Amino acid sequence: MLTSPRETSGEVTRPRPDLVRQRARRRTLALLTALACLLVIILASLALGVRDILPTEVWNALTAPVTGNQDHRVVLEQRLPRTGVGLAAGAALGLAGTLVQGVTRNPIADPGLLGLNAGASLAVVCAFWLLGITAPAGYVWFAFLGAAAAAALVFSIGAGQPVRLALVGATVTALITPLITLVLLRDPTAFNLYRFWAVGSLTGRGLDTIAALWPFVAVGAVLAGALAHRLNMLALGDDVARALGQRVGTTRTLAGVAVVLLAGTATALAGPIALVGLAVPHAARRLVGTDYRWITALAAMLGPVMLLGADVIGRLVLPHTELEAGVVAALIGAPVLVAVARGRTVAGV
Amino acid sequence: MTSTVDAPTAVGRLRVARRRRLVLVLATFLVLGVALATLALTLGAASLPPGRALLALLGAGDAKDVFIVHRLRLPRVEAALLVGAAFGLAGALFQSTLRNPLASPDILGIASGASLGAVWALLGLGLTGLTVSGFAFLGASAVAVAIWFLAWRRGLHSVRFVLVGVGLAYLCSSVLAWLLARADVREAQSALLWTVGSVSDVRGEELGLLAGGVAILALGVALVSRTQGPLALGDDNARALGVHVDAARVGSLLLAVALVALATSFAGPIAFVALVAPAIARRLVDDGGAALLPSAATGAVLVLVSDLAGQHALFGVGAPVGIVTGLVGAPYLLWLLATNDKRSAA
């Protein structure tokens, strides 16, 4: 499903400049539309909520904040960090999902399925339970390390066998989940903290946390961009990629590092968010075709669109309370995935 | 016509050898099951020597012993065996019908559906008792029906089925996390038990329902079991051999879903049994078949031994069985994946 024989053969045997140009135009259009959506959603995320704030007032808050102005305080202290978390975590999840699916050639692979969320969760639970750490700025590092450890375990056992990787990931998740539950059953305090983290939310993280973590996303994003071309070749199979002069092992390792950086940070920032990493690459593929350079670029924008969009929707649907971004993202993502599953013809998982 | 007493041909010898191996595996599990059950009856707050426990099992002996064995310990053993057999059988059906070793109610979201149903009944509606089991059943069935309708497009394609199932699993666990975050912390914590699975509270009427249901469904499985061999060769080959592929697959999956829904509605989604038991059973029997009966036996023993370990050996007292099965099953599968090069799992 990653390569469309119809498309490649059309390009190779009979180059049709008009068709090629038309496709390029369509891709550029998709990219620009995504960018526009992203800007709109960022603005909405700053302006909308329990207290609706006019866009001009948002602008004032950002450029010339007045101390004591309640609107400005809400924008700067609550909505700005929240939007930053959504941007960083969303982009990271979109990119990580793209990398994982590209490397494993497995359409159901996502960072969660590879055990990263479970690893992060276990580490966070331990931070709550053993160390009594409750501040996000403290436990994000545990989430990050937990995700990295789980990923290292999964990659070391499943390395070189893309299909098996998903199975190992599911197994590691199944190994970790009971440990988490065991702690949660024993320690009500840890459970109380954990349940708010586990639901997946963008709130409560300060700008300092984002400042500490965004470099990881940046490095991961650069890696993802650099790997996109290699993924195109890998999509044709390991042997073809090798025959085209690629070191497949290196690609896998670098992709693994990038996934850990990206998904680890996302989970650290926003908790275990399901389905964004799974649905975004599929949606991107639908819009721009099979070229991973375009998919990667688009996924980096659609990720935050989906996560921030979910967050904004979650603020608006219920009258007096908010629905967490993680829940809304799953509610949006599941239909996307179902649509993808129904659209595809036959392909191996 | 050759009669059955004729000298066995070479092929017949091989078949007899395979059958002998199957019988050996089943007999081993039977012995293991009986031994573990006896152990389970003797262990506990008031420890009974095996002799007294067996006497009490027959209804004789000290009235207090009879009470302990019949009211407290036997139901739990029976529940563990029944639930384990149901999960093992369902997993084997899922995996052979969908031709995917990953296909299990854990991955497909059917187990999460049961958890969600039960937790919603407890936390959202404030219900208790048997109605919670009913909601778990509804949750599992609802997810299965949803996968069904969403994945059905001119036939039931197995990749589509798995993909949709994974999506629904994520959806259910997200909503579950949200329900847990909303509720009162103590209620939420007790509802947590429904996300791991436990056989400690299945007794009396519930046990009867469970046993009856499993028996009826097992009979159904026996009827579809012969289509599993041809189905494993692929749709075209199965059709060419005269199997109604869609009907056989629908029938097998319906039975598997019903088994899972039944077991989870009483015991919760006991992790990993449906995934691991068939993998173990297939390796033990090693004839390339679906290994339905051995999977059921493996599942039953696995749950019983896990429940015993959870009660008496691990983490002090009273870890729910679902935690132990995950902790035991997952490393086993990891070991399998790490040591096994080409065969089985992938």
Next chain:
Amino acid sequence: MSDLALRAEGVSLGYDGRRVIDGLDLVIPPGRITAIVGPNACGKSTLLRGLARLHPLEAGRVTLGEDDVSRMPRRELARRVGMLPQSSIAPDGVRVAELVGRGRYPHQGWFGRHSSDDDAVVLAALESTGTADLADRQVQELSGGQRQRVWIAMVLAQQTDIVLLDEPTTFLDVRHQLDLLDLLTELNRTRGTTVAMVLHELNLASRYADNLVVMSAGQIVAEGAPDVVLTQDVVLRAFGLEAQVVRDPVSGSPLVVPVGRFHGA
């Protein structure tokens, strides 16, 4: 031995509303070897699948003697017509005897118990395909040629009078291709089994078939004895290929020698 012909009458077949074959008539003569050849995507595999009821007919009917195949109970059809689809993959861990034994499915009762009759049939199928020594081996461990023989043994164990095969020689080297076709010929000669197969290799089809069906774009271009059918004109019309047709020095059947761009006139 059967004298019933498998017959397609006005058959239309397609995928997702796209017609591949439209109103085609064909007779598979009993007791003969029929080979269906044609360029890629001409609908030859689809036709074979339609004949075996693996693909639903959009119009027309397939009959076996007097009986309409689509109304026959599937198991009865499976006792009369065997079919080996293209590139079948054996399940993990299955052994040769077990795989071949699954060919007995249409002959078994409710709970699928093997009888010693079944064993005898399986053994015969293994022996006639030269795979009896492999009976206890795992199918995955075998070479491509052995594996294909095992699959054929499975179809033989089905004990049908008619055997359909979709490109049975794919992935086999020249020697194994010949072995396999010799085996099918032997079956045809000794038991009178009707064989119909899709073949890629024109010259092998020409040599082994009693009845050659040449297809192109969902239509039958020519049909009959290879001697009559395989002409320069037919090859050009069906494959768009310039070729000379000479006589095979071994079998005397027509031998297609393609011209190409760089050789000959």
